[in-house]
Amino acid sequence: MSHADDEPVTNFSTNPHMTDILASRLSRRQALLGGLSATTAAMFGSFGVSGCSNGDGDGSSTLKLGFDPVAHSLADMVSVPSGYSAAVLYALGDPIKAGVGAYTNTGLDANFESRAGDHHDGMHYFPLPLGSQTSDNGLLCLNHENISEAYLHIAGPTTANGARPQAEVLKEMNCHGVSVVEIRKTGGVWSVVQDSAYNRRVTPFTEMELHGPLAGSGFATTKYSPTGTVTRGTLNNCANGYTPWGTYLTCEENWAGYFKRAEGDDANRNGADNALLARYGISPGRSGNYGWTTASGDQFQRLDITVTGASASDDYRNEAYTYGWIVEIDPYHPESTPRKRSALGRLGHEGCVFGPVKAGEPVVAYTGDDSRNEYIYKYVSNANWDPADANGGLAAGDKYLNDGTLYVAKFNENGTGEWIALVYQSNGLDETNALYPFGSQAAVMVGARLAADSVGATKMDRPEWGAVNPKNGEVYFTLTNSSSSSSGRGQGGSGSQPVDAANPRSYDATTGSLSDSLDGNVNGHIIRWREDGGMASATTFAWDIFLFGSRSSYGAQINASQLTDDNDFSSPDGLWFDPRGLLWIQTDDGAYTDTTNCMMLAAVAGKVGDGGEITLGSQKTYIGALPSEDSLRRFLVGPKECEITGITMTPDGRSLFVNIQHPGEKGGAAAPTSNWPSATGDATVTGTPGARPRSATIVITRDDGGAIAL
Numbered sequence: 001m002s003h004a005d006d007e008p009v010t011n012f013s014t015n016p017h018m019t020d021i022l023a024s025r026l027s028r029r030q031a032l033l034g035g036l037s038a039t040t041a042a043m044f045g046s047f048g049v050s051g052c053s054n055g056d057g058d059g060s061s062t063l064k065l066g067f068d069p070v071a072h073s074l075a076d077m078v079s080v081p082s083g084y085s086a087a088v089l090y091a092l093g094d095p096i097k098a099g100v101g102a103y104t105n106t107g108l109d110a111n112f113e114s115r116a117g118d119h120h121d122g123m124h125y126f127p128l129p130l131g132s133q134t135s136d137n138g139l140l141c142l143n144h145e146n147i148s149e150a151y152l153h154i155a156g157p158t159t160a161n162g163a164r165p166q167a168e169v170l171k172e173m174n175c176h177g178v179s180v181v182e183i184r185k186t187g188g189v190w191s192v193v194q195d196s197a198y199n200r201r202v203t204p205f206t207e208m209e210l211h212g213p214l215a216g217s218g219f220a221t222t223k224y225s226p227t228g229t230v231t232r233g234t235l236n237n238c239a240n241g242y243t244p245w246g247t248y249l250t251c252e253e254n255w256a257g258y259f260k261r262a263e264g265d266d267a268n269r270n271g272a273d274n275a276l277l278a279r280y281g282i283s284p285g286r287s288g289n290y291g292w293t294t295a296s297g298d299q300f301q302r303l304d305i306t307v308t309g310a311s312a313s314d315d316y317r318n319e320a321y322t323y324g325w326i327v328e329i330d331p332y333h334p335e336s337t338p339r340k341r342s343a344l345g346r347l348g349h350e351g352c353v354f355g356p357v358k359a360g361e362p363v364v365a366y367t368g369d370d371s372r373n374e375y376i377y378k379y380v381s382n383a384n385w386d387p388a389d390a391n392g393g394l395a396a397g398d399k400y401l402n403d404g405t406l407y408v409a410k411f412n413e414n415g416t417g418e419w420i421a422l423v424y425q426s427n428g429l430d431e432t433n434a435l436y437p438f439g440s441q442a443a444v445m446v447g448a449r450l451a452a453d454s455v456g457a458t459k460m461d462r463p464e465w466g467a468v469n470p471k472n473g474e475v476y477f478t479l480t481n482s483s484s485s486s487s488g489r490g491q492g493g494s495g496s497q498p499v500d501a502a503n504p505r506s507y508d509a510t511t512g513s514l515s516d517s518l519d520g521n522v523n524g525h526i527i528r529w530r531e532d533g534g535m536a537s538a539t540t541f542a543w544d545i546f547l548f549g550s551r552s553s554y555g556a557q558i559n560a561s562q563l564t565d566d567n568d569f570s571s572p573d574g575l576w577f578d579p580r581g582l583l584w585i586q587t588d589d590g591a592y593t594d595t596t597n598c599m600m601l602a603a604v605a606g607k608v609g610d611g612g613e614i615t616l617g618s619q620k621t622y623i624g625a626l627p628s629e630d631s632l633r634r635f636l637v638g639p640k641e642c643e644i645t646g647i648t649m650t651p652d653g654r655s656l657f658v659n660i661q662h663p664g665e666k667g668g669a670a671a672p673t674s675n676w677p678s679a680t681g682d683a684t685v686t687g688t689p690g691a692r693p694r695s696a697t698i699v700i701t702r703d704d705g706g707a708i709a710l
Contacts, residue, residue: 009372010281010449063582063604066710069566069633072596076674078660078683079637083703086636086683089183089190089657090140091696092118096181098195105692107154107669110167112174113201117144118152119175120659120695122240122351122574124248125648128182128198130332131246131391135650136185139198139331141248142646142659142697143237147175149290150668151692162294169295176235177203178250180331190655190699200334202250204233205299207337208327212402214342217442218312219321224302226313231322231340232302238370239351239465239574240646241326244363245389245396248329249341251349253370255323256281260288260304268307269317272437277305279449280346282320321446326352326367328397336394341401344379345422345448353466355536356473357385363400364536368463368477369449375457376409376466376477377448378419380537406448407539408457417529417541420455422448427455461524465575467583469605474530476546476605478572480588481524509591512554514617522591523549523570528624530608544608546624547572547585547632551592557616560623567632568592569601574645580653581605582709584635588643597637598644600658602709604631635709636700639663639676639686639693646697653707656700664693 093103123142182196220228241249407419574586646659664674675687
């Protein structure tokens, strides 16, 4: 399985792409703003926008970056600003239970149900005890998205007589999922409390309750659960969320690739079922990632969804319908059973981020479907927020996440947007629908992609992480790229979106020259919007583009945000506002890695509408204010072939946790291409030559003990 996280395009609807509607949107926006374009043109020439504005209620006027920018780096180590230190806290294979031996990193280790998994991703820090704001003791919840299979075994994975060994498959599956570990700072040093009663792994084998419209429906009926109320496990957990009531959300992203489906299985299903499976990329002939279904045992073969029995309770034809959800975990109660929240839709969920909660108003959460041509969604609870639920755990989750309305975003050409409800018997979502016969709300949620296609949602360029500014409620989403060539330079733009106003750049990734037929917008951008009336539950909004990714060496026609060597980036992915209102941007990139490894930047966000109109070639577009020296800087660069992903902070702002995912992903046990991390635990030095690389969580602190980044 590729670690590029770029699934094949399955959305071939005629819905407008965001690129199809921005030109007329900008014309409308210019009229609404009255002379802004003329003003900026007079000040800056034909290409220019105003400098970054920090006033008028954007919530960031007091923020100023207080660190020296980190330079580009191709070194096999973590680079942080001067005056900062970075230490490895929790790496692949580290034990989390008493009596489990130290990780040897030789391929011989087992018992991964009691060790750190692989490919550390989204995470959050929960203070201990519950309800406190302690910054020296807490629970770290983090996702394990995938595996670097070549490093997990003595000499890589093996197959005998067409079957994978059960022990190898157990190891690989247990390396997926979620970790919950207690961490503590003693004498200024953070460590995992190995014998903590809170510590646990949630894996593809953990039983999960099904909640919301899916529960008890025919879609969830399997041999394991004839009543359709439970399932086993979670897979490909990418970004995350954390609820206002003190629980953790893990999000199932590229889960579809793990399922096997035999050739000819379409003949055993009706047309509607085949259309539903195809829309999620599970067509006949799929073998399933890593060959897991070839191992002996029901716990492995359940991932084969081929129809073999007389009914759904005789086989696992519906197993894939129990994946693609947001899963809620209570970190404070290790005995609790995780719950899949089906009212939030079945997607390739990149993450889930909440708007600020207000007493007496609905709870609102945003999620993106991470694949080219997919959509951005918003969930609005039917129950209004009660501050008494602040530490309510899974019971509060039942109250707010089982019953509500899922919306999908449509970006209008006049500078506004609207949220379209995905509700059974509304907006054409019923049995007569031409794309799929929606017969219930469960069908709408299981087929959320088809429902979004049907109501005319706007196609987006791989919606990745979302973040909500705690100071003003504005929402930001990374659109990591619009081209399948983003894993390298000059490879051609197969799958790229057509050039138009919303994606005004198509360019040769080597030269930065404009062209409609080359690589597309391989460097990505960040979009943001403001809900009308300042109400998170509003059904209309206004939007603009915050930043365009680019090499600093590209000309102004490509480097539209005028990035410099101190802050240029490509393929924005991870995104998070810390409680102070500082925005953190992380990259997962292959289009700039000839110059620098993946990175993390800190940004002062500004606000929607603080920029102006520009023209790129013959294409007009509209972006946010240009970043200044004090509003956008590179804070970190990772080791070789890694992705920077996952971020959280202690309440005092003095310890920052970041994940380094799949360093050395292009190598293998015999010839690793990274040796990070070092055996010393210092993340800022190179590892032992020949050592196998390990995904890991690092903790960053200022040497003087001060607040991070400011």
